[in-house]
Amino acid sequence: MSATLHYFDGRGKAEIVRLTMVAANVPFSQELIREKKQFEDLKAQGKLLFGQLPLVEYEGQLLVQSGSTARYFASKGNMLGSSEEEKLKIDILFEGTRDFNGAFMSYGFIGFKEVLDKAKTTAVPKYLPVYNSVLSKNGSNGYLVGSKLSLADIGLLEVVLTIEELLGEEELKPYPEIQNFLKTMRSNESISKYLNSDKRPRKNDEKYVNEVKSVLY
16 A cells, blocks of 8 residues: 655655655655645644654554654564564664764755754764774674664665765765665665655755745744
8 A cells, every 4th residue: 555745845854754665665655745734734634643744644544753654664664673682773773863864954944054064073973983883793784783674774874875965975985884885775676766766855955945944934
């Protein structure tokens, strides 16, 4: 059954959900929220539990909160680990990627260069060495936990792609395990197809920022 994602015409907090659905081979369509009325209608219909996006409608369920939604679809794709130990590792590493990715989430909303300058001097040197080390200790096989794709990998993929696009691939050169990880992720047919499709939103720009603000404020 196909899912329907309701979100703005950008990556934002919905990108981790998109990537997870793609990896889990869950087909989805997108209802782009461009006008305030669309947002208010969803709230009036009682579809937004906390009055926030993204929302995914799937099999009669109203899924909100991006982390919970990503975990739900990760479970559909058997990406949460095969033992209690793996499940814990995956969850810890995934949560770390959420903190890491948060350094870029405000890109465009509180400036473009300002956000990148801060992320480059704080988040990047804090998190990339950690994940590079975890990948090495896991056998340099291109995965963070075990020998197959997990939600932790999807979370790291999101932020590494952001770094590559916004800061440049030279930021990844000191981290060979991260580079190998990125190659492994791109070798996944479903992920590669999505990354090269029109279904993946563009990076934040002035148009997107203004559109989001016009809907929310």
